[in-house]
Amino acid sequence: MTEETRPAGAARRSLAGRLPAFPWDALTGAKQRAAAHPEGLVDLSVGTPVDPTPASVQAALAAAADSPGYPQTIGTPALRAALVDFLRRRRGAGEDLTADAVLPTVGSKELVAHLPFQLGLGAGDAVAFPHIAYPTYDMGARFVGAEPLPVDVAALAAHGDAALPDAAAVDRIRLLWLNSPSNPTGEVLSAAQLAAVVAWARERGIIVASDECYALLPWTVDEVPSVLDPRVNGGSLDGLLCVYSLSKQSNLAGYRAAFVAGDPALVGELVAVRKQAGMMLPGPMQIAMTAALGDDAAAAAQHEVYRARRALLAPAVEAAGGRIHGSQAGLYLWTTFGEESMASVERLASAGVLVAPGMFYGEGGGTFVRIALTATDERIAAAAQRLARL
Numbered sequence: 001m002t003e004e005t006r007p008a009g010a011a012r013r014s015l016a017g018r019l020p021a022f023p024w025d026a027l028t029g030a031k032q033r034a035a036a037h038p039e040g041l042v043d044l045s046v047g048t049p050v051d052p053t054p055a056s057v058q059a060a061l062a063a064a065a066d067s068p069g070y071p072q073t074i075g076t077p078a079l080r081a082a083l084v085d086f087l088r089r090r091r092g093a094g095e096d097l098t099a100d101a102v103l104p105t106v107g108s109k110e111l112v113a114h115l116p117f118q119l120g121l122g123a124g125d126a127v128a129f130p131h132i133a134y135p136t137y138d139m140g141a142r143f144v145g146a147e148p149l150p151v152d153v154a155a156l157a158a159h160g161d162a163a164l165p166d167a168a169a170v171d172r173i174r175l176l177w178l179n180s181p182s183n184p185t186g187e188v189l190s191a192a193q194l195a196a197v198v199a200w201a202r203e204r205g206i207i208v209a210s211d212e213c214y215a216l217l218p219w220t221v222d223e224v225p226s227v228l229d230p231r232v233n234g235g236s237l238d239g240l241l242c243v244y245s246l247s248k249q250s251n252l253a254g255y256r257a258a259f260v261a262g263d264p265a266l267v268g269e270l271v272a273v274r275k276q277a278g279m280m281l282p283g284p285m286q287i288a289m290t291a292a293l294g295d296d297a298a299a300a301a302q303h304e305v306y307r308a309r310r311a312l313l314a315p316a317v318e319a320a321g322g323r324i325h326g327s328q329a330g331l332y333l334w335t336t337f338g339e340e341s342m343a344s345v346e347r348l349a350s351a352g353v354l355v356a357p358g359m360f361y362g363e364g365g366g367t368f369v370r371i372a373l374t375a376t377d378e379r380i381a382a383a384a385q386r387l388a389r390l
Contacts, residue, residue, distance in 0.1 A: 015143070026357075027045060027345070027354065027356070027357075030345050030346060030349040030354060031043070031045075031349070031354050033346075033349045033350065034348075034349040034350075034351075034352050034353060034354040035352075036352075037351065037352025038352075039352060039382060039386075040352065040382075041352055041354060042352055042353045042354065042375060042379045042380075042382050042383040042386070043354045043375065043379075044353060044354060044355050044371050044372045044373075044374075044375055044383060045354045045355055045356045045370075045372065046356070046372065046374070047183070047248070047331045047332065047372045047373075047374045048253055048374055049247065049248065049251040049252075049253050049374055050374055050375060050376055051251050051302060051305060052251065053250070053251045053252060053254075053255070054250060054251070054291075054292065054295050054298035055298075056291050056292070056295045056298065057250065057252065057255075057288045057291050057292045057295065057298075058288075059291075060287050060288045060290070060291035061255075061284055061285070061287070061288040063287070064283065064284040064287035064288065065284060067282070067283040067284050069283070070280070070283075071280050071281060071282055071283035071286060072280065073103075073271060073274050073275045073279065073280045074103060074104075074271055075102070075103065075104040075281065075286055076283075076286050076287070076290070077099075078287075078290050079104060079286045079287075079289060079290045079293075080099040080102055081099065082289075082290045082293040082294060083099075083102040083104070083259055083261065083293065084097055084098060084099055084101075084102060085293070085294075086293040086294075087102070087226075087228055087242075087261055090216065090296075091212070091215065091226040091228055091229070091242070091244075092225065092226055092228065092229035092230075092231070093226065093228035093229065093261075094228070094229075094230045094235060096235065096236070096237060097228060097237065097261065098264070100264045100267070100268070101237060101261055101262060101263070101264045101267050102259060102260075102261040102267070103259060103260050103261070103267050103270055103271055103274075104257075104258070104259045104281040104286060104289065105243075105258045105259055105260055105279075105281065106256045106258075106279060106280075106281055107245065107247070107256035107257070107258050108211070108213055108243050108244065108245035108247070108258035109136055110256075110279075111243055111258065111260055112134070112136045112137060112140055112177075112211065112243065113136050113139055113140045113143065114140065114143070115140055115175070115209060115241075115270075116140045116141055116143065116144045116146055116175060117140075117143060117144050117273075118269070118270050118273045118274070119174075119175065119207065119266070119269065119270075120269075121141075121144050121146050121174050121175060122144050122145055122146060123144075123145040123146065124146075124172070125144075125146045125147070125172060125173075125174040125175075126141070126146060126147040126148075126149045126169065126172035126173045126174065127140060127141035127146050127147070127148060127149065127173075127174070127175045127176075127177070128149040128150075128151050128169075128173045128175070128176045128177065128206075129148070129149070129150060129151070129176070129177035129179075130150070130151070130152075130153050130177070130178070130179055130182065130362075131150035131151055131152050131153075131362050131363075131364050132182070132184065132185055132358075132361050132362045132364040132365050133150070133177070133179060133182070133183075133361055133362060134179060134183045134184075134211070134361070135360065135361065137177045137179075138150075146174075147172060149165070149169060149172070149173065150362055150363075151163060151164060151165070151176075153178060153189065153193075153197065154187075154189070154193065156197055156200065157189070157192075157193040157194075157196040157197050157200075158193075158196070160200050170204055173204070173206050174206060174207065175206065175207050175209060176197070176201050176206050176207070176208050176209070177209050177210075177211060178194070178197065178208060178209070178210040178211065178227070179210070179211040179212075180194070180210065180212065180215075180224065180225075181212075181214040181215065181217070181218070181224055181328065181329035181330040182326065182330070183211075183213075183214065183330060183332065184332050184334055184356070184358065184360075184361045184365065184368075184370040185325065185326035185327070185332075185334040186214075186219075186326045186327035186328050186329055186330040186332055186333075186334055187326040187327075187328060188218070188221050188224050188328045188329050189225070190225065191223075191225040191229065191231045191232055194210075194225055194227060194229075194232040195231065195232045195233075195234075198227060198232055198233055198234075198239075198240065201239065202238070202239055205239075206239070207239050207240075207241065207266065208227060208239060208240050208241070209240075209241040209242075209243060210226065210227040210240070210241070210242050210243065211243045212224070212226055212227075212242055212243065212244055213243070213244060213245040213247070213248060213258075214248055214329055214330035214331065215244070215329070216248075216249040216299055216303065217248065217249065217303060217306060217329050217330055217331060218328065218329040219307070219310060219327070219328060219329055220327075220328045220329075221328045221329060224329055226242055227240045227241075227242050227262070228240070228242050228261065228262065237262050237263045237264070238263055239263055239266070240262040240263055240266075241260055241261070241262040241263065241266055241267075242260065242261045242262050243258070243259075243260050244258060244259055244260075244261070245257070245258040246258065246289065246292050246293070248330075248331060249299045249302060249303070250292045250295070250298060250299055250302065251302060252288075252289070252292060255285050255288060255289070256281070256285065257281070257285060257288065257289040257292065305377075306331065306373050308377075309373045309375075309377065309380045310333070310373055312380055312381060312384050313333065313371070313373065313380055313383060313384050313387075314327075314333055315384075316383070316384035316385075316387040316388045317333055317335055317371060317387055319387065319388045320337075320387040320388065320390040321337055321338075321390070322335040322336065322337050322387075323335065323336050323337075323338075325368070331372055331373045331374055332370045332371060332372055332373065333370075333371040333373070334358075334368055334370060335368060335369055335370075335371055336358075336367050336368045336369075337369070338367070339367065340366065340367060341357035341358040341359050341365065341366055341367060341368055341369055342357050342359070344357070344369045345357050345369060347390075348369070348387075348390075351386040351387065351389070351390055352382075352386060353383050353386055353387065355369040355370060355371045355372075356369060356370040356371075356372075357369055357370075358370060
């Protein structure tokens with residue numbers, strides 16, 4: 001069918017044309033100004049790891065390089081066993097979490113973006129997520145024509161339906177995203193808060209998906225609870241999914257090593273869809289991921305690297321007039337300088353330091369900037385010196 005013979009009203013509607021602009025494109029000018037600094041650019045705008053991938057993982061990947069056959073969508077038996085062991089050992093999961101409740105994914109972002117589709121959501125449904133949040137929760141709703149619905153999760157835990165933007169919203173919500181520790185704020189939900197939200201969602205038939213990718217990077221809290229913890233879920237995984245990534249704790253962003261775990265029935269739905277779509281983690285990556293899940297020493301060492309960078313950068317941010325909020329865990333300092341976020345971005349860019357404006361993460365971030373700890377020790381030290389001079 002040509003354009004000339006296409007029926008009236010049948011023109012293709014571009015999905016890309018219905019999406020907002022990619023946020024980081026707005027930083028082009030500020031990045032150019034920061035890069036012009038005589039001592040070079042310090043890019044603290046994106047949380048991409050810069051430290052070496054653990055030697056144990058590199059060795060496992062190299063040994064698995066001869067991989068001529070197709071990998072399994074569900075993962076190798078060794079990987080599934082390692083996932084279960086990791087979640088019980090490091091995330092407080094109970095004995096009810098078994099191999100049929102875990103699934104490797106090609107990074108966590110693709111799972112976040114595609115989960116509404118893979119769960120069968122669409123027009124008329126709503127996807128709720130924290131009101132200051134990683135933008136991909138919103139994008140996942142838009143991809144399927146569902147309603148993106150920002151909510152204050154802490155208020156939801158305390159006040160239930162009263163925290164929603166309107167009384168009818170609860171009837172539309174089919175999926176609720178949690179994110180603890182938060183990207184960008186670094187705030188952590190307690191076990192009691194998580195339990196309250198899970199109970200509220202279950203009473204209303206809402207699936208809860210908890211993004212816990214920064215959980216092994218706590219700073220000012222004793223623990224980062226998981227929805228897989230019996231203290232939170234009452235000993236049942238019904239209606240719950242936990243999304244997790246090894247990008248941050250093990251410097252595996254380039255490997256796209258992540259997974260989802262929880263309600264076996266929901267995981268089974270995802271497996272069925274992903275088999276049809278050919279969404280599978282490459283075989284060598286599955287073997288490398290298995291090694292990473294068992295290397296607690298490497299994850300602990302990386303935690304200390306970030307601890308040292310945070311200890312150097314946070315006082316410098318405060319000396320420059322910044323007030324750090326939240327930031328209890330994770331890789332960011334959620335900071336306000338008492339002005340509109342792009343004004344702070346421009347001012348810091350004049351010192352050669354690039355940060356992300358809080359407006360990228362929702363209306364509530366309008367006076368904040370997100371400052372990442374993911375730069376080399378030398379660049380973090382340079383940023384600290386420049387901020388102190390501000």
